[in-house]
Amino acid sequence: MSEPSSSESTLTLTTPIPYLPGVGPARATKLRKLGLRIARDILFLFPRNHTFPPPPTKVADLADGEPATFIGTITDAELVSRTPGKSIFAAIVENDSGAVRIVFFNQPFRAEQLTFETKVRISGTPKLAGLRWEFTHPQYEVVQEGELPDEDAPGGLILANYPLTEGIKQSDLRRLARPLVGELAGQLTEVLPERLRSEAAKRLNAAGLELPDVLPDISEALRGIHLPESKEDLTAAQTRLVFQELLVMQLALAMRRRSLTSELRAPPLECSATVRNRILRRFPFELTGDQRRVMDVIAADMARQFPMNRLLQGDVGSGKTVVAIFAMLVAVAGEHQATLMAPTEVLARQHYATLKRMLADSRVRIGLLCGSLGAAERRDTVEKIRTGELDIVIGTQALLYGVEFHRLGLCVIDEQHKFGVKQRVTLRDGGVDPHYLVMSATPIPRSVAMTQFGDVDLSTLREKPAGRGAVHTYLAGDSWRDRWWSFVKERVAEGRQAFVVAPRVGPEVEAADEELLEVIDAT
Template identity: 95%
Template sequence: MARPLVNDLAGQLTEVLPERLRTEAAQRLNAAGMELPDVLPEISDALRGIHLPESEADLTAAQTRLVFQELLVMQLALAMRRRSLTSELRAPSLECTATVRNRILRRFPFELTGDQRRVMDVIAADMARQFPMNRLLQGDVGSGKTVVAIFAMLVAVAGGHQATLMAPTEVLARQHHATLQRMLADSRVRVGLLCGSLGAAERRETVEKIRAGELDIVIGTQALLYGVEFHRLGLCVIDEQHKFGVKQRVTLRDGGVDPHYLVMSATPIPRSVAMTQFGDVDLSTLREKPAGRGAVHTYLAGDSWRDRWWAFVKERVAEGRQAFVVAPRVGPEVESADEELSELIDPAEPPAEDITSVHSTYEQLRTGPLKGLRVGLLHGRMASDEKQQVMESFAEGELDVLVSTTVIEVGIDVPNATVMAILGGNRFGLAQLHQLRGRVSRGTHAGHVCVFVDGDKPPQDDERLKVFEQTLDGFELAEADFRLRGPGDVLGQRQSGDARLRIADLHRDVEILQVAREMAQDWIDQDPEMESEGLEDLKSQVLRRYGNHLDLSDGA
């Protein structure tokens, strides 16, 4: 009964992969270690081989053909978008001469890592071209991504253009602004800040200075996108958290000229995700950590550890150190810990009554186990100036302990803070836990992070937390998180669960994905519009599947 039906359906399918493409694919896949025939099967044979295989080899060839086609269609779409974001657009050519490079590097009062120098060279080459750089910079926490971004911004300024850095939160934007002001205090580079909490008069003055070219570097949040006209924008540095697409790029275009773009990822990206969600950009990676960083020790704990831990915190404070205490929510009426950042609470976790709020934790600690210490409170729902005042007090050593939500997650730099307690650790994703841990590895002193969990379940029973305790390498954690959470909607908005892919599995099929990516890039380089004979149906499938999502009809 099944055989006639399968044969009938197989005969109705349109072959979109010409034989020369299926032959090349088989050759590359075999070179990657697979055992396949010299030519991938036609689509009709692949359907029969899936449902009515005559041998294990037939089944493998059929599965590979279908997986490859699905991944190739995606990679062709990404390659087309990548091309539309680069060679079809114009950008200012900003050459970084040896003199400019040396002058910039003298601004950094520390030794750069080999990775930082290598990535700076690549970025300088990108920015010298006449089409926009579109580069993603990924690195582990503390690997020095911000230093690379500052280098790129100063290259733009040296070339007579402006640069802007968009931070995910105002707290971090103000920190970057303060850092640049200190670094460039004796230079002619003019640095400005634009964020939502500025008063109307101050915002108007700043916007006018940007328009008139009286500010060279502008640090801010997405407030930069609204009602702001740059005099001569050459570089835009964007945090990964921002949803920055075609419409936002048009906002920053000036007379048909685009700025260069550098996107910084907060955490390392799994290999297969880098080839899919970020497949339309060039990728640079920082693995080395700056020399002299202290080791970080991670512990999992239940309630029985709390008294011992708070005693340990008091001991470290007595030695002159500072501590973070992170709670997963603001208060009992607020669902998530920090409304400014995404992916805060694992959606698979059911709500619990015993989850600790930042307000209750603050009151309990300052009147209980940490009484006598200077304890501060910080969360995303505080007024911007109040948040800034608390962070400055902590950074200047006027507070011993900061009880906070995950508003401290990204980039906050207080080297003297070496101790962290994370409450309700089972409510956070691996990437977020690693980001939080990165706040206590900024200086030369050893760091200590203790993760407590809500409920009666022992923390050692949580596979995710065990991986976190045992692994300090952010790249290993990214792969583990990908394996545990799933790939998500690969080119969409969801952060976990099943991908839009119907057949391919990004964890299982990463080698096929690599071959599909290489072939797609080669084909689009040779034939940008896919106009070669025999590609009409394949191009139609690409546009039908991803055209609207990736703006392939109008990449500019």
């Protein structure tokens, strides 16, 4: 493909990177590593952050120790090598107000960048060296005429700092972005109507932000993110772009939820008042208001013809397992199976023991499937699951391999983050999806939950069941070791229990063993 002639060189959003002014094939290859292939890509290469240098200053206004910016032309430069590996590069930068000196130690490559008659913008903290102001190791940028304000400008220029790749400097990307933003930003189609941008600005301002009455349109936002004239412009541009990204994400999640509810089918499991009361009578304690509220929501979810996907979060001891047992018994009452998948065998056996104890006098049949089962026992359990002889199955990831459910209606997953999302698919039964209840003791803010669990409804247990003691957590250093072991001895002497968790098998465990033996001997 030949390069367009000058008469055909009008830039568009789809102009290939090699045809942009000052790029060429070699630099275009490097820019591709940043994902830049056409002009539009540069508009959406957002800065990592921004630098806010002071406004340009005249020589007469410089002050010792006060950060300053100076714009001028290099009128003299010299590289002096004193000994191998040690050098000094110094240059004189001059404008109509006077001249300053810039110095770089052990950076000889500066001599190739800061050459005679190069215009630069330097920022740093000057000091008076003899009769001349001197900047040591200043930040600098080589600029072209008209790119930056001169020393009479009322304010400084905010500099965009872009992600870089080998062979590409900040000055390269800034020089590339500035004209493109000015020329091409107006060619973009605005996708957010003014009414929506106005309503968003109104709500954000009510939340404490200081934004204009209407969020910027896309062209203004791109100019504000690449070439902000003030911090207020930058904040407004960033807010507009973040708002658009979050809005698009939420629309995508809403479309996904609609797809799930229209395409997937689950068994409707009605929970009548009689069934509900019969289940609740099994709990020998008073439920919290949160537990009752969440049970009502889950019962309504499970009565629908599309899968429940609910994330139940709450601190340890908040009663999540009780809610899960309620949901599983609703499934069993609807003549379907339920399974609870735990991340470890220890936790699976704990859940199994709890259910066996609570349902000891019922007709509900409970099974356990985990990795430590013998081959014959596993085959027997798997066969009972297939034929429907087990109503509730507690297990680990062993449930995902070689297991066929008779009529799976509900899957409870304890600690969702321990399992991959794709593992859900293996629990589908003949094109019918079970309902899902995911439990987590890890606090997840609603905004994060909507991001990571876009197809999941969120419920939170905040109330603690009555009679639960307060849990106290302490962080102690080595200096507290003797005090803590004394505390352990006192509690053990009272007939209470203690356990120690060591980071790994080795000296730490051996040391803990010795101290535990002392505790045992003392009691």
